[in-house]
């Protein structure tokens with residue numbers, strides 16, 4: 001059989017093989033999903049598969065010695081948007097993505113995160129709560145239970161954040177200053193007079209709008225947090 005990966009699916013191949021059509025000899029029958037994952041592409045990264053030019057599910061089984069021509073395409077922001085037409089997706093992130101989690105929450109997105117969750121927990125949360133799994137672990141993405149996910153490609157938090165915003169078309173879906181960056185709880189607005197005793201003098205002098213996390217009591221104001229988020233837009 002021959003296999004060609006389109007666009008950013010090539011990120012998963014060794015550099016020398018990117019953009020090339022490659023020959024694969026099947027010695028036993030195998031599902032398209034398993035063939036793709038054997039060369040390192042998690043099924044969650046693939047939007048569309050064509051077998052001999054016809055769209056086909058990844059569960060399709062190829063026979064030993066098959067000469068099928070497989071083309072696999074990645075998700076596009078438009079396709080992602082179609083999956084979440086009314087509201088942005090909720091996320092769950094693996095333990096290595098704490099910086100990304102805080103930044104997404106500051107922009108208003110619902111991100112579940114705890115640093116004591118193992119792979120099985122993360123897959124279960126993603127499945128049961130319909131959360132998009134964000135991870136840097138390809139093995140985790142090969143689990144059948146994980147249906148919606150994004151492999152996080154970059155090292156730097158800012159680059160990770162920019163990738164997620166672009167990939168899921170989130171730029172016009174932000175609600176900065178509405179969610180606690182520490183615990184993910186939606187914030188309550190709070191009158192300045194109620195919390196003025198907790199403010200540093202400069203904050204007290206310069207800001208008028210405040211919000212408070214009802215769970216962890218952390219205060220947010222239209223200063224550093226919002227300016228930080230807005231600068232990143």
Ligand SMILES: [Zn+2]
Pocket residue numbers: 180181182183184185213214215216217218
């Ligand atoms: Zn909180």
